Amino acid sequence: MPDAIPAFRPQQLGKDILAESPAYDLIELFFFAYRDFVSDPDRILDEYGFGRAHHRVLHFVDRNPGLTIAELLDILRITKQSLNRVLKELIEKDFIESRTGTSDRRQRLLYATEQGHDLAVKLAKLQTRRIMRALADLDSDTKEHVSRYLLSLINPDDRAHVDRLVFGAKKS
Amino acid sequence: MPDAIPAFRPQQLGKDILAESPAYDLIELFFFAYRDFVSDPDRILDEYGFGRAHHRVLHFVDRNPGLTIAELLDILRITKQSLNRVLKELIEKDFIESRTGTSDRRQRLLYATEQGHDLAVKLAKLQTRRIMRALADLDSDTKEHVSRYLLSLINPDDRAHVDRLVFGAKKS
DNA sequence: GAGATATGTCAACAAGGCTGACTTAAAGTG
DNA sequence: CACTTTAAGTCAGCCTTGTTGACATATCTC
Known part of the structure; x- marks a missing residue:
């Protein structure tokens, strides 16, 4: 157990904290925790022929009904070509629906379908279990x-x- | 600001917490924080012709001098073929040194070279800056x-x- | 000496990023 | 209304980093 994590406080020398020893503990724990955290959904995604990229898209669309392509790109920070590859599959397999925007008809508003929502929730609950x-x-x-x-x-x-x-x- | 994060407590229904609403906040914050956190080193790695896979290998070797291949594989959870591809480059470019084990001569003990150590520390400090x-x-x-x-x-x-x-x- | 173990390697493939170039439809603007 | 800009889609090709499967070599253990 990490029973003695030293508190964060300024160092003795004139330079700021950044010049001193790296926060190896938080860096590495972040790596290991994230590694295990994202691995939970993998088995289920596999059954549907999806990967982690599909998961991210489905998750944010489910959580933000009516999300536009531009907004989704800004969340994921990938190119539209990368997004389109996985989004197309999610739409073809009927997990996400794309509707033409009403106020701006150039936009595509994305919505999770019923089975899309069910999968998104299933995966979110799996990750919630680990968190809880x-x-x-x-x-x-x-x-x-x-x-x-x-x-x-x-x-x-x-x-x-x-x-x-x-x-x-x-x-x- | 998240000024009212409800405390974790059991729900009213008979089922346990897992049946209830997902912890969307911690799930999504984890995603966004990790996204930005790992992006810091990218620019520097690029200058050396390395990617994130190289970073992970160099980091753990630098932090654990004398690490064996098997131990490294267990940390990273990738196949030895994947590891070998990036490790070979790190060795060729003289960022990591591979020595034959002393007690067990089948093993390869990995050590960061001086420039390997310097790069590892440089990247760790960059991430430490964000953490601090x-x-x-x-x-x-x-x-x-x-x-x-x-x-x-x-x-x-x-x-x-x-x-x-x-x-x-x-x-x- | 036989079998197990640690590592290395070849070949092929898949997922998911990227760039660059181009198209279409709709909106905004003078 | 003509022109430009914007939102989205698409084609082609490439890179990184993961995978499987098969096999080679050196060394250790029994």
Whole structure:
């Protein structure tokens, strides 16, 4: 057990903390945790002939009905050619539906179909199981600390966007 | 800001928490944070003609001098053919050195060279910068909460192994 | 000496990224 | 209305990094 994680505090020398020893613990734990976290859905995706790229697309479309191509590209940070390859398959296999935009008819508004939604939820619950098991071992305020930390890791210019996407902060 | 993250507590219905709503917030924040976190080293790796696979290998070899191929495969969870492709390049370009084992001469013990170490540290510091900036905004005990959470996300059977690797718990 | 083990290698393939060039339809603009 | 811009789709080809399967070599263990 990591029973003595030293608290973060300024170092003795004049230079800032960045010049000092790397945060190997958080770097490596992040790697191992992410490795196991994303591996959960793999077996199920395989049964459908899908990969992780399909999962990401389906997830964000399911969570944001009416998402446009441009918005999805901005979330995933891939090219439209890469997106189109997996999106086409999801549409052909009837997991996602593409409707022409109403206010702007150039846009395609994406929606998960019923079976698309079912799969998205199934995978999300699988990952939620791992998260809940982890949180169950820990202090009740861990979730809050972790949420804030992860949000702060994100590039500052995207933070507000992600915050809106994740927490659905619709002030209007 | 996520100013009202509800605390984790059991739901009203008989089924356990897993049957209830997915933890979309932690799932998505993990995705976005990891996306930005791993993107930092990319530009530098590019200058050396390396990719993320090279980074992972170099990182763990630098952090664990004398690592064997089998141990590295167990950390990365890839096939030896995949490993060998990138490892060969790292050795050819003189970022990693492979020595024949002493007690078991079948083994290859891997060591970062001086320039290998320099690059590994350079990349680790880049990622540390992002981590420190995130922690700077947050409570002083965030790091501890996050460390424990990430460790708990890891598959239980690997947790002790990762703990040893990351925190170097050499009790002997 | 026989079998197991650690590593290396060849060949082929798949997933999922990328660039560059081009098309179409619709919207915005003078 | 003509022109430009924008949203999306597509074709072709390439790269990285993962996979399987088969086989080779050196070394250790019994």
